[in-house]
Amino acid sequence: MVDPLKEIIKFIKDETGLHLDADASQKLSKTILRRMNALGINSSIIYLNLLQNRADNTEYQKIIANLTVGETYFFRNIDHWKAFRAYVLPRVIKNADAQKRSPRLWSAACASGEEAYTLSICIKEAASCNFFNGIDIYASDINYQSIEKARKGIFDSHSFRGKEEKYEKYFEKIKKRYKIKKEFRRAISFMELNLAQEIYPPELKNMDVIFCRNVLMYFCPERVQAILKRIVNCLGKDGFLFLGHAEGNIAPVDLLKRIGHSNTFFYQYGEKIYSSIDNIKTNNHFVGLPIPAISLATSPKKIKILEKNQQDSTPDGQEMILTDFDIKDTKDKSKVPVDKEKSDAFNHALDLYCMETYDKALKIMTKHLEGQDGSMKEIILAGMINLNMSRFVDARLCYKKVLGKSDISPEGYCLKAMVKEADSDFKGAIQASLKAIFLDKHFFAPHFKLGQIYQKFGDIQKSRQAFLNGLKTLDKDNDERIRLFFGILPKQKLNQLCRKKCRNKKQIS
């Protein structure tokens, strides 16, 4: 039976560019039915007409407000802000000063405004900035409710993630809530903007800095490059772009120079590359990636031979069977920290890593591992911290160290898969994930990684199968290992994520 709401859902998807999987589509259907009910409309065609009415978009806005995720907080990803203050801002101010104009900055999916206000605070605090009244900060989001909240500038402790006392001076306290002071508010122009729309307003041109973090990952893969192209097009000469950490792989590297600073990275748009704006590389050539063949074996000898064979070549045309697991758990459990001090350092660093406080976690692990070899899990933790800080060279050293200690370490291969993925070596990431699975059938992380990579390249069937296998292993996997590879994400959330991905094959990509 044809779903009468299908056309409406298609319209919303086309308009927003958002990737809606089975769960999100189902939720959207319910919202639509609830709205139709509230308005006394029983024809989906009439409701669709109402949504398409450009003259009055009230109804459309209501639907969008229910659809998007507005998770954000002040100084989110502190390394970005360290880099912004130390490297980007002095250059931007100098440049703007020289041209006798205000710096121009844009928070391109600002949610409830914390990112835009963080920009405002950083600029106000920059000692050499004497033109604060003239500063141009733009903040946009598709969700009008978020924009309304951002305009009000009133926040509760959730927006500070428990660190509100650090930022108190920028706010007036109203009972248990915090209202941003006027001086930080008046620099910002808030507006509704759908990043998927073809043309952006002219005031968003010639930006010195654009923060477009943690939004691109919600779009359909086929829309991402076009959106990025429009955003890059809004950068002025030598402008800077910050993407979310998880979005590093999708930046158009032929247009942007990647700059590493303060344990993180961001991008700069250079004069030399302006001319290539229409030739943004996409990663589409990875679609149809050959799948490495792997046979399920039981003996470590066979494992070694398999690894050796897989090292340099990837036989084509053979399918991997992901459903059967029949090998013994060969996890290396030999090196577990024994004395309390050691395990305290590991646990403390693991907690900090799970709270995304990577720099402190790294300091602890670096000190802890100084002059000693470290156990497997300690090196894995150091590797994961480095990876999350985009310190790829060090992350690579970590997986090599683990695999040097034991070349049948599933965790070592999983870390390798993650580093390879960050390096955009997706074929290598798939091979390493498969090895990790081969070595430990109950290891959730490589299944999940495989699912994500296959999904990224549109291989719906394999992606679904990988997530399904992940689901089967999740309960059996040990909690510490889940924390090592997924940080703060609890098993329950991972379970939901996998279920979502498995539910409907058609909606997975």
Ligand SMILES: C[S@@+](CC[C@H](N)C(=O)[O-])C[C@H]1O[C@@H](n2cnc3c(N)ncnc32)[C@H](O)[C@@H]1O
């Ligand atoms: C997770 S928040 C990111 C907030 C902030 N940039 C940060 O990193 O903390 C994602 C935001 O993207 C917005 N968004 C989703 N689709 C959008 C679209 N098509 N155009 C503009 N904003 C969109 C959502 O409304 C949401 O507020």
